[in-house]
Amino acid sequence: MDLVRLVVVALVLVPCVVFRHSADAENRHVFLDWEVSYAVRSPLGVAKKVIAINGDFPGPLLNLTTNDVAHVNVLNTLDEPFLLTWNGLQMRRNSWNDGVAGTNCPIRPGENWTYVFQVKDEVGSFFYRPSLGLHAAAGGHGPIRVNNRPVIDVPFPRPDGDLDVLVGDWYNMDVSEMRQHLDKGSDLPSPDGILIDGLGPYEASLTFKAGRTYRLRVSNVGTRTSLSFRIQGHKLLLVEAEGTYTAQKHYASLDVHPGQSLSVLVAADQAPKPYYTVVSSLFVTPELFGVGTVLYAGGPSAAGSAATGDAPLHDLSSHNSYNRSMEQAKTIRMNLTSGAARPNPQGSFHYASINVTRTVLLQNGVADIDGRRRCTVNGVTFANTGTPLKLADYFRVPGVFTVVSGRPERRNRPALGTTVIDASYKDFVQIVFHNRLPSLQTWHLDGYSFFVAGMGWGKWSPDTRSTYNLVDAVYRSTIQVYPASWTAVLVYLDNEGMWNLRSQDLEKKYLGQEVYLRVSQGNSEVSDPRDELPMPSNALLCGKATGLRSWYRLGPGPA
């Protein structure tokens, strides 16, 4: 009996990967069945209800190659609506599958929905995570790799192994309790610690073979804390950031802000003994540490032995300076000669010679609205309605969202709103994130990467363009904005759809720091995303779109 049950459980849990070739013979189709469930884990010694995928926490690797079409059938066994989003994937012409509240109806408890999307030139390291209701603070995340097609070389010697390393701050308290804190207007307390691959202190372990080189794909999947990553005794050679090959440079430690991903090469060129991986919090007190080990195959196995000593937690004293962090950020640049990942990133490689057609200026703030502390963007706290904006736009359901200018507007007082910035297809837009608050912000744009042209202290003005890097700015999708500073990015809007522009700090996003960018060929009244993929036949309908069908559209047609 028990054996039978075991076999059945094993059959259910083994992630089912099927490769099928279909009509578009060039493209590989990857079929995955993911069951999302609650599980209990105690990485810091305190049991917490976490979100697992096929029983795993963190979830399985999504391993794709350029042109692959992924079909991910997500079964939601939670007692709450659920969605996953694909952080950093470009989802070309396909915001239908982006998996955020503004594009998709949630998968209801007990139901399943199949995401279908293709990956293209975003070759690199990313991750997926839940997008609703602070679920991501309970896990539900996992790594994504997009590999080059075998015929294309990577601009460094092929590593001997690829290792996914998910780091993040961790709260022992249940997500529902975290929500209660925020819903009654309190800040979250400090996190309880830092996890490496979902594991607590000294649990996560990497094994190196002497003389080999490994590619570590590091993502910060945590709630809100910036982290510094290092491996005792080893240098980190930065080679990739969110799908761009960077100018290769050695670092003793690298900052990874919430929602960011990067790849480093690590050479196993030290004496074969145990070393520590140290992940420390930045800009918070008390300082928190995540500690793992690196073992050399055939070498001693017990870290913490007298020979190894204690983990070097306090060796980088100047770490908590924002200036140091910004200086490091400015050294992360694109490798202009490699070009392998993206020979010509979406047609704008010589981005300096393209005229900016529009500047979007986003100022974040905090405000008390209806007795609750909220986060604002240009004075508005984003409020999701029960109708995804993408569906409202498609069916022309009026009254779901408000189109805003994308500039700070003079208004009497901060307010709730469901705001969309309208943008024209193929515009070349500058987005300036202006942070007036004393905490670090991280911003992410779905559907795109952007050139991180500039960062500076104080207030942005058009003159600051003279300080931009117009040569080899890194091209990525999540960027930090330091306290009392600005970050300017340039983006070529060649991907039609309704795209979420959000804080990667889960607390700030939960409190309303997000907005949508609608990219279409229509006019300001009626969007007309004519090159977009059609609405998927399995699209879920909800809210004011319940019962509508693709032939049924309200309101006027395109002009």
Ligand SMILES: *[C@@H]1O[C@H](CO)[C@@H](O)[C@H](O)[C@H]1NC(C)=O
């Ligand atoms: C990921 O996919 C690539 C390309 O198909 C393959 O070579 C590699 O072994 C896969 N890695 C894992 C861990 O599945």
Ligand SMILES: *[C@@H]1O[C@H](CO)[C@@H](O)[C@H](O)[C@H]1NC(C)=O
């Ligand atoms: C739900 O899963 C079944 C297979 O388990 C699949 O046939 C069906 O298409 C899925 N439903 C949706 C809406 O994706």
Ligand SMILES: *[C@@H]1O[C@H](CO)[C@@H](O)[C@H](O)[C@H]1NC(C)=O
């Ligand atoms: C950071 O740099 C700015 C500008 O260079 C300077 O005004 C400020 O004093 C520096 N802050 C610290 C803490 O070093």
Ligand SMILES: *[C@@H]1O[C@H](CO)[C@@H](O)[C@H](O)[C@H]1NC(C)=O
């Ligand atoms: C850029 O990539 C090329 C390979 O395409 C490599 O030879 C070169 O060292 C890289 N340059 C830097 C600065 O990393």
Ligand SMILES: *[C@@H]1O[C@H](CO)[C@@H](O)[C@H](O)[C@H]1NC(C)=O
């Ligand atoms: C950019 O604008 C300038 C001045 O308006 C114009 O002369 C130039 O041709 C434009 N460049 C491109 C690439 O459109």
